[in-house]
Amino acid sequence: MKPAETLGRLEIKALLAGEADDWLFARADEVKRQYFGKEIWLRGIVEFSSYCRCDCHYCGLRAANRDIERYRLSHQEIIDSALKVDKAGIGTLVLQSGEDSRFRQDGISRILSTIKQQSQLAITLSLGERSHSELALWREAGADRYLLKLETLDAELYSRLRPGRVLDKRLKLLETLKSLGYETGSGIICGLPGSKSDALADALLALSAMELEMLAVGPFVSHPQTPLANTANGNVLECQRACAILRLLNPGANIPATSALDALQSGARLDSLSRGCNVLMPSFTPQKDSSKYLIYPGKNASGCPLEQRLADIKLSLKARGLHCSADRGNARRQINV
């Protein structure tokens, strides 16, 4: 996909440093409107298990965290939650979880087939690193997209913060996903402790070179029950600049305004929709469990019922001259509006 602006490393570094915020955010908004008009894609996300075999230093769901209450939805609960997404007039379901080995390939396949038989939903999976055969089977069973964030493109930092894992394997998995025909997404955590000063500019260029359909940059939010407790949070404005730069480099990609933005600064998620982002992912995880999906403090913190949250989103978008789309919301290859 042709970039909307040709930006080199030095220009990106200057933009990340805030040297032209007014231009950057206005241009990102303009490009987003050229490709997506006033529409914001909603993705209903069902976070179906907080069990995880991994020990990522940044994440509250890490296996070594014995202080959280874990939950796992039943297959029927997952299907029922998915169908609520369809009923709410939302075109895409995201199924996300920790790397939970109890959900085997056949179980996930049955869930996917059932949802596909009973709805028109596009389905995005975000289940971490799984085998080639699992990914192939799930694609056949109806999964359309897969989200696998790289978190950082610094191989040494990656292995330090994700014990037992290597960046190269994650990169190869992204290739596998593409070859299986998934719309593929990745991204990074902005402000991850230990990141080198120029790493963000390099990561934005590297991610853009991968020609992905979905790109996500969310700020790091320190979790008190992890080895990264008491480290500084990421910077909301820097994260918004990173998303705006991604919009210029990848004009038709889907770029979510992540919930981590709101965990650090109330309202920042909605503001990002006027700064290049075009996707929002309200949680459809049943209320009895949603607050237990505690990746970081503030995640799924709203105690409001789902209907109220959806109505609030619609009103807030309307106030910004935007509206929710029921479309399944594929990435766009060319200017649409």
Ligand code: SAM
């Ligand atoms: N387990 C799957 C995986 O890791 O790909 C999917 C679920 S994981 C909870 C989803 C995302 O949460 C990760 O890709 C990571 O970027 C984000 N995340 C985890 N801990 C975070 C933190 N402390 N601050 C910001 N984002 C975080």
Ligand code: SF4
């Ligand atoms: Fe598990 Fe994903 Fe959290 Fe890592 S980021 S501990 S893989 S849920």
